[in-house]
Amino acid sequence: MIKIGIVGWRGMVGSVLMDRMKAENDFSGFAPVFFSTSQAGSAGPDIGGGPQPVMDANDLDRLGDLAVIVSCQGGGYTERTHLALRQKGWTGYWIDAASTLRMKDDSVIVLDPVNRHVIDRALDDGIKDFIGGNCTVSLMLMAIGGLFEKNWVAWISSMTYQSASGGGANTMRELVSQMGLLGDGARAMLADPASSILDIDRQISETLAGPDFPTRYFGAPLAASLIPWIDRAMENGQTREEWKGLVETNKILGRSANPIAIDGQCVRVGAMRCHSQALTIKLTEAIPLPDIEAALASANDWVSVVPNDKAATLAKLSPAAVSGTLSIPVGRIRKLNMGPRYLTLFTVGDQLLWGAAEPLRRVLNIILARMDGAA
Ligand SMILES: NC(=O)C1=CN([C@@H]2O[C@H](COP(=O)(O)OP(=O)(O)OC[C@H]3O[C@@H](n4cnc5c(N)ncnc54)[C@H](OP(=O)(O)O)[C@@H]3O)[C@@H](O)[C@H]2O)C=CC1
Numbered sequence: 256m257i258k259i260g261i262v263g264w265r266g267m268v269g270s271v272l273m274d275r276m277k278a279e280n281d282f283s284g285f286a287p288v289f290f291s292t293s294q295a296g297s298a299g300p301d302i303g304g305g306p307q308p309v310m311d312a313n314d315l316d317r318l319g320d321l322a323v324i325v326s327c328q329g330g331g332y333t334e335r336t337h338l339a340l341r342q343k344g345w346t347g348y349w350i351d352a353a354s355t356l357r358m359k360d361d362s363v364i365v366l367d368p369v370n371r372h373v374i375d376r377a378l379d380d381g382i383k384d385f386i387g388g389n390c391t392v393s394l395m396l397m398a399i400g401g402l403f404e405k406n407w408v409a410w411i412s413s414m415t416y417q418s419a420s421g422g423g424a425n426t427m428r429e430l431v432s433q434m435g436l437l438g439d440g441a442r443a444m445l446a447d448p449a450s451s452i453l454d455i456d457r458q459i460s461e462t463l464a465g466p467d468f469p470t471r472y473f474g475a476p477l478a479a480s481l482i483p484w485i486d487r488a489m490e491n492g493q494t495r496e497e498w499k500g501l502v503e504t505n506k507i508l509g510r511s512a513n514p515i516a517i518d519g520q521c522v523r524v525g526a527m528r529c530h531s532q533a534l535t536i537k538l539t540e541a542i543p544l545p546d547i548e549a550a551l552a553s554a555n556d557w558v559s560v561v562p563n564d565k566a567a568t569l570a571k572l573s574p575a576a577v578s579g580t581l582s583i584p585v586g587r588i589r590k591l592n593m594g595p596r597y598l599t600l601f602t603v604g605d606q607l608l609w610g611a612a613e614p615l616r617r618v619l620n621i622i623l624a625r626m627d628g629a630a
């Protein structure tokens with residue numbers, strides 16, 4: 256059986272990946288070898304039949320013995336390990352969640368429901384590095400891939416509402432701690448129906464500004480607030496998260512030489528693990544709304560069009576409705592006052608599933624099928 260190394264299975268993306276691989280029975284097709292930078296020798300995950308042994312993720316000789324390595328370990332590990340393995344002559348497939356290798360010429364950003372043709376061509380060409388895309392970009396493409404397929408997109412402006420999970424496990428914990436403190440501070444007044452809403456509001460503001468309010472990971476309150484900054488600064492005034500929108504989207508679509516303009520503002524909000532985004536799209540033609548909805552809905556098995564009414568929107572188009580699922584609802588679809596070529600829509604997706612883990616397990620299966628076929 257083909258030996259596949261899995262590094263980073265303990266982390267947040269890795270845990271979601273493990274859950275999905277178990278749910279889809281992926282482990283029946285190969286022999287997994289689990290690695291950790293800190294837990295070598297301890298009992299590893301149970302994929303049926305008891306805990307698996309855990310190997311040292313810094314052991315290049317053992318890694319070099321594998322046909323495929325899947326890493327959800329982080330960019331630092333990729334930097335340390337990928338090049339060192341390649342320099343030792345390792346020619347296996349490297350599948351990674353980290354952004355480190357995404358924009359390299361000899362890597363492909365994977366999102367097979369959207370760019371299966373790019374992945375297949377890369378495999379034909381002998382490419383060996385297959386990297387998951389930025390979560391916001393992947394979720395946007397899952398939502399509006401149908402418009403790109405038709406070549407109806409002239410440009411996009413995206414305004415995002417990104418969840419705490421994008422910052423990692425500690426930021427999710429910090430958001431919940433912040434919410435808890437706010438609730439605790441206001442509890443007595445909330446229990447008294449005669450209390451003044453302005454007193455409650457004052458109490459919330461005091462708690463937010465208090466010295467004990469936990470902001471170590473976000474650097475600012477997120478609960479009862481938001482943070483219009485994600486990732487580090489670029490020289491042109493964008494954040495790096497905003498920069499990824501254009502470069503990664505066009506690379507995924509295989510059109511970096513003739514890019515579609517994409518820009519906007521990326522904002523962290525108090526959702527747990529679903530990113531939402533409002534898109535303004537300039538269409539190449541004045542396409543009628545029913546045609547647009549049909550193209551969106553038929554692009555892949557996970558996207559669905561939500562009718563533009565209040566009941567459907569509240570029921571289906573929110574992080575609370577989507578969290579933990581592979582669904583990609585697209586709603587609030589309408590033409591803007593600016594004219595018939597200006598479209599707006601709103602979409603939500605789980606950033607740990609389609610935004611991180613799912614494209615990785617799917618490209619692993621694509622690669623395994625190729626290797627099987629070649630054997
Ligand atoms: N979070 C996200 O939304 C997304 C993340 N990514 C990328 O995926 C990579 C991994 O991200 P993420 O999963 O958030 O990272 P985590 O910090 O959750 O996990 C990374 C590694 O940290 C180590 N670790 C240390 N302490 C613990 C602990 N208490 N519990 C679990 N693991 C621990 C584990 O490695 P070890 O076993 O070696 O100690 C683990 O594999 C990053 O490159 C990130 O940029 C990509 C898309 C989305």
Ligand SMILES: N[C@@H](CC(=O)OP(=O)(O)O)C(=O)O
Nearest residue numbers: 354389390417421422485496
């Ligand atoms: N930057 C994303 C999460 C992430 O890990 O992105 P990337 O894989 O591009 O570094 C967010 O904060 O929501």
